[in-house]
Amino acid sequence: MSRLTTQNQASMNNAGTSSAQLPPEEKDVDILPLGLRIIVTVAVMMATIMEVLDTTIVNVALPDMMGNLGATLQQIGWVSTGYIVANVIILPLTGWLSDYFGRKRYLLYSVLFFTIASLGCGISGSLGEIIIWRILQGAGGAAFISTAQATLMEIYPPHQRGLAQAVYAIGVILAPTFGPVLGGYLTDRYSWPMIFFVNLPVGLAAFILILSFVPDSAVAKARRKADFMGIVFLAIGLGCLQTLLEQGDQYDWFSDVRIRYLGVGAVIGLILFLWWQLNPKNESPAVNLRILRYRNLSLSCAFAFLMGFMLYGFTFILPQFLQTVQHFTAQQAGLILMPSGIAAAMVMPLIGQLSNKVDRRVLIGVGSLIFTGSMYMFLVLMAPQTPGSAFFWPLMFRGAGTGLQFVPLSLVALGTLPPAYMADGAGIYNLFRQLGGSFGIAFLVTMIDQREHFHYVRLGEHLSIYGSSVQQFIMQMQYAMRLPLITPHSGSPSTSSQLLPYKMLEQLLEQQAIILTYMDVFYVILCLSVVSFSLLFFMKKDRKVIAPVSSH
Numbered sequence: 001m002s003r004l005t006t007q008n009q010a011s012m013n014n015a016g017t018s019s020a021q022l023p024p025e026e027k028d029v030d031i032l033p034l035g036l037r038i039i040v041t042v043a044v045m046m047a048t049i050m051e052v053l054d055t056t057i058v059n060v061a062l063p064d065m066m067g068n069l070g071a072t073l074q075q076i077g078w079v080s081t082g083y084i085v086a087n088v089i090i091l092p093l094t095g096w097l098s099d100y101f102g103r104k105r106y107l108l109y110s111v112l113f114f115t116i117a118s119l120g121c122g123i124s125g126s127l128g129e130i131i132i133w134r135i136l137q138g139a140g141g142a143a144f145i146s147t148a149q150a151t152l153m154e155i156y157p158p159h160q161r162g163l164a165q166a167v168y169a170i171g172v173i174l175a176p177t178f179g180p181v182l183g184g185y186l187t188d189r190y191s192w193p194m195i196f197f198v199n200l201p202v203g204l205a206a207f208i209l210i211l212s213f214v215p216d217s218a219v220a221k222a223r224r225k226a227d228f229m230g231i232v233f234l235a236i237g238l239g240c241l242q243t244l245l246e247q248g249d250q251y252d253w254f255s256d257v258r259i260r261y262l263g264v265g266a267v268i269g270l271i272l273f274l275w276w277q278l279n280p281k282n283e284s285p286a287v288n289l290r291i292l293r294y295r296n297l298s299l300s301c302a303f304a305f306l307m308g309f310m311l312y313g314f315t316f317i318l319p320q321f322l323q324t325v326q327h328f329t330a331q332q333a334g335l336i337l338m339p340s341g342i343a344a345a346m347v348m349p350l351i352g353q354l355s356n357k358v359d360r361r362v363l364i365g366v367g368s369l370i371f372t373g374s375m376y377m378f379l380v381l382m383a384p385q386t387p388g389s390a391f392f393w394p395l396m397f398r399g400a401g402t403g404l405q406f407v408p409l410s411l412v413a414l415g416t417l418p419p420a421y422m423a424d425g426a427g428i429y430n431l432f433r434q435l436g437g438s439f440g441i442a443f444l445v446t447m448i449d450q451r452e453h454f455h456y457v458r459l460g461e462h463l464s465i466y467g468s469s470v471q472q473f474i475m476q477m478q479y480a481m482r483l484p485l486i487t488p489h490s491g492s493p494s495t496s497s498q499l500l501p502y503k504m505l506e507q508l509l510e511q512q513a514i515i516l517t518y519m520d521v522f523y524v525i526l527c528l529s530v531v532s533f534s535l536l537f538f539m540k541k542d543r544k545v546i547a548p549v550s551s552h
Helices: 002-021 034-057 059-069 078-101 103-122 127-155 158-189 199-213 228-247 257-277 289-293 295-324 330-336 338-354 360-380 388-415 419-461 468-480 497-538
Strands: none
Touching: 034 059, 034 078, 034 103, 034 127, 034 158, 034 199, 059 078, 059 127, 059 158, 078 103, 078 127, 078 228, 078 419, 103 127, 103 199, 127 158, 127 388, 127 419, 158 338, 158 388, 228 257, 228 419, 289 295, 289 419, 295 330, 295 360, 295 388, 295 419, 295 497, 330 338, 330 388, 338 388, 360 388, 360 497, 388 419, 419 497
8 A cells, every 4th residue: 555655656746747847938828739729820821921922012013003003103102111111100019909909809900901901902093092001001911920929929839939930930931032923923914903902812711710710818918008199109200210211212311301301200209209108107008118128039129120131131132233233134033032032941940940959049140150151152243244043052041041040039039028028029029120121221222322423433533544454445346346446646536436435434334333332232231240140149048948748
């Protein structure tokens, strides 16, 4: 009898030990059955793919929309700008909105809102109509990424979060890669409204799956009161800032009074927003900025800002180089970028497994180094005679480096947060990534304009029409084109054909200035990659995740 009692007691002690071995956060997770978790993952992925796809699919249809709606290039730009501005304003509010409506209900409302706005965009008959619907579409789509990340972090146990986030990230990365290709096909085969109508079946399917299977948050905080003052200050500050970044280059930045007004509005709005959100009297802030005291979240936000700067900036700049210097068509330039997205998607399942076995900072660091190496490879390839096939491996390395950073960084950012702050943290984290992209595109476009002029002037200083090398070039061109030989001492060329060698020299000068400019751009991205790598040394080491002990 005593022997049996001893065995039972030992068995109970083992059970207690098994339970104690679970990480604290694992005990708080209401684990769903595996099949249900897969359905929930598919549901939030469908919503996110729909939103991410719409950020790139529209760009290729803008020329057709201009002709159909009778808009100028500047006016049609608001179809993209309105969407992004609304998206950026709502992003940091996703945590509060999740608490106010309930996470499931907020996600449902957002999917329905986005789908209806897509229908409105497709049936729009004027520029004003489509801009309004695009603003509503951007506001609805802001919820998807942050809410999906928070949901996946909650329904999966800690040892499976890496794989769940990796599978989810495959859709996030592939959608913008194939967006231009799909947009071009739908526009050419049918018409531009089809790029919006394609969202309708996807949105309806996502709505039904979320309504039927996605659980509400079990750890969400109590319903917070509406912070109308904070929302107004945020809308003014971020709205003016994002519009300034989108339209600044078009209006020559602060030389235009409209951009100056936007700058003043951004500064005043953001200062008032920060003051009100951090004011002790504000018991229910719209954006819980106090969670930035968690070191990993604040450093990850800084890293995400730089990462957004580099990724969005690169995706915008490389097609410009290929079309300007290499004379590729827009479709060819889009197809060349595809290996990058495919490589990122290929490493995702591996990263999902490794993120629970290896220090996530190591994965991010390796990815950052690979990305830096790919930027150096692009520096070497900056030449007009470089074939398109030469960009394949740099783009593959760039994609693999991005994939290595994407999932571990989100896990580092959100993994140390209490579950109740997950939605707030995801919203702020994604806001910084989006703002980084906007700053990156605005900065690099301005840099190209200024550096191209700088290099053109500097190269021109070393050329003289009386120089021996210039004279030799002119004479060779004149001989090759069977033109009368003309030197500076024999007078100015008298016919347009005799001016051709001089025009060719000027074109070569412009081409070299452009190449040097893009080399400067890739050098800046390379340096920022090194800066982001240095942030890893200040992040806290992840707690080791212990897989659940078998009940046997």
